[in-house]
Amino acid sequence: MPDMPRSILVVDDEERVRELLLEYLGEFDEFELRGAASGEEALELLRQRPAELSVVDMRLPGMNGANFIEAAAAAGLCRRFLAHTGSVDFSLTPALLRLGMAKEDVFFKPVDAAEVLQRIREILMEEER
């Protein structure tokens, strides 16, 4: 495990969903975790300090998840994203695909937090390299 905690941002408008995921991930002392209830708030946080990865709910009040991802990536505030969605028929848009998101980066609720953790670790390993 790296010494420097990696910054992870969880964006979900439902507080409990957001908190439960943060709680879960927090158990491992691997990440520096932050949460945001909307895309706008998330961007604000990222401007204060960028993150390595964001876990994004696709359905958000205000700007939606996809828009947030594009905006954050364009501003260079965050490079990797995981989609965390409640709908079943979500599919990656071409814009998201261009940002390097793959099928493995999409999680349908209810999600197995362990799988999310697993994926985060994979991504961060990749980034390491």
Added chain:
Amino acid sequence: MTHNTLKGKGISRRLLWRVILLSLFLALLSSSVQAWISYQEGLSSIQETIEQIKKTQAGSITKALWDFNREQLVTQLEGLLNFPFIKHVSVIADGIPYSEAGLKIEKGVSSWEIQLVQSTNRGPVTLGSLRILVDIASIRQAVVKNIAWNLLFMTMMVAIMAVVLFLLFNGMVTRHLTTVGMYFSNADSWRIGQRLVLNKRHRNDELDTIVDAYNQMSGEREKAYRDMCIAQEEKNASEERYRRIVETSQEGIWALDKDFVTTYVNNRMADMLGYTQEEMLGKNFSDFIAPDQLSDHEQTVASRKLGQNQVYERCFRKQDGGELWTLASPHGMFDKQGQFAGSFAMFTDITERKRAEELLRESEARIRRITDSTLDAIMMMDPDGLVSFWNPAAERILGYMRDEAIGQDLHMLIVPERYHEAYRAGLPRFRLTGQGDAIGKTQDMVARRKDGQEITLSLSLSALNIKGGWHAVGILRDITERKQAEEQLRQNSEKFLRIFEMAPECFLFVRLRDSVIIIANAAFETITGHTRKEALDHSALELDLWDDPPVRGEFLEQLEAQGQVKDFEFLLRRKDGVLRRAVISAQLVTLAEEQCYVSIIHDITDERKTQELLIQSEKMVSLGSLAAGIAHEINNPLGIVHQAVQNLILRTSPDQKKNLETAANLGLDMGLLQQYLHERKLDVFLRDIQVAAMRASGIVRNMLNFSRRSESKRQICDLRHIIEQSVFLASSDYDLKKSFDFKSIKIVLDLDENLPPCSCTETEIEQVILNLLRNSAQAMSMARPPTRNPEIDIRLRAGESCVRIEVADNGPGIAPNVQRKVFEPFFTTKPPGVGTGLGLSVSYFIITKGHGGKMWMTSEPGKGTTFFIELPAEQPEADHA
């Protein structure tokens, strides 16, 4: 001409008188001269006498005087009186008559004086004078007397000469002249060519010369005259003719001076215009011209003055205001200097012709408009087979412009080559007789358009003889569309016939008066159990189709009252006696002049049964839309449940560093906690919560499949491949392998190769087949006792406009009371957690709603279950019949 005859004697008489008068005048003249000469001679003789006296007597007298011898003197004086014409002699001395002799006469005398000079020694001394009186009158008398005699004699001579001359002249000239006169005065004689002959003894004198010359001239003249007469006659006749022609001419004749003022019009011209000839004279030509023609008139005036005499048409305004159309043949006239001197023109009344022309033109225009506007092509072929008429519709239908078509060989132009020989063979006969196989008929023909496209035309062909040559007139209608429509109609009626035959409802045509069945379709046989052979021409009553005949009476009553009946429910008795619930709809129709009714009998027995399923379908549709709405909302709380449990498990785990730290701080033994959780089965409860949450999530996900719009692309798929793929997926499914021993199931594929193409969404069909395989596998493995030699047969067959997939197992089958429910959502025979109850419902929807196909099943408990899927085949363009 007696008058002339009398006058004829004038010449000789005039000659006579003139000779007499001239002779007398000459006689008088000569007598006068003679008399004057005689007189002068008398006078000169007196003079001489005086001189003689002077010489001879004067001395003696002077002496006598001198001597004063009076006697002697007297004697002397008296002697003087003997001298002729001396009447008195006197001697005057000192102014006094001294002596005298003779008679002293006062009148008619002339006196002479002779000086009496006495020569003396002293010289001559005038003693006195001798005065002599001479009687002049007697001289005159003598002369006159002399003349008178002379004159008388001469006159007599003249008279005699004149008479003789008269007679001679008369005999020699006048008589002949009279003859000539008579000859000429008698016009008949010289006209009829008689020669002029004089009755003369002597020949070859001047008269004869004249007469001969005349006769010769007369001969010539007569000939010339005759010629002239003939010419004159001809001229007269011609003039008369021309006059007659001009006056009675049917042409108007109009002469104009150089200013185009009327100098002459003939009666006809005036008549034509409604004026009299007099009214028109002196008026300008342009006064009569129709106003709209004036400018044209100026042009013709100009050209006339240039000597151009072209014929033209001119419209005049008649006296009554009407129009007179004429054909003018003008002729400009020019004087010797070449100056325009006027014009002369003939006018033919062409008003009628004009009117006729106008009518003809209108008629032509009308016909032209007809031929131009007609939708049918009209064309005409001359005896040489060349196009002589081509209307706009022909241009449109055949693509050739009029200019391209006219003069072309009609058949070569529009008839496809394969027909040329036949047309060529028929042409000579047509050319001779105007007859042919197609003449006077309407028949279909194939023509080739300019663009090479062949079209079907209806051709009405007729022949007409123009100036001995046979022409053909064809009216062609493009019936390509009609042909197509006919074909369509034929196909339609075939289609309808097929529909009629294939319709699952029973169609019946029944004669109203005796209820005899006239027509029935195939469904009649299936629905009633009677063959059509048995039923046709038999009464419906004989067949005993109605379980309750009074109900039929009610039906007929209603039909006759309203003309139609809709969905009349009754119990139908099949041939085998089975009663079926049916509805009949009927309508009165007249068929071949017979009052009939057409009825549709619909067996609703099964329909009633399937109605429940339909209601279920409705349920599922609403569920689908509901699911879409709630899925997302449910997933979030499920997520919370799930993660909360995950967190619980994580935070009670003795492996987590944080847990250990917190427990150490609290003095809690993690081992004991674990033990406690396990002892009290808290870990099991937590897992239950987790599994339940995941199950709920699965249900929601499946529910969403109803609402998911089929965005996936529909395309022609290889169903064989899909089936093989599905089998592969099933065999590689861990769950199936593990839980249901899929490997032990014998999969038999019987897939036809020759299948109509069928478009579908590959993944969906895959899902359906996988689902069926899963169901069969589950059913067979869970059967008690388990199915021996489990087998699943998958067949792929071409059906009627469809492709059929059959998935048959030899499993436990489905109980009849359950069969109806298998497609219902949430219906499952599997234990909780194994099936959602949605697999078959979703499959059903994918097949029926998504692909427009059919899905059903048959099952015999204990023997197996077969699911049928029919997917509609693509209707290819080409007719495969």
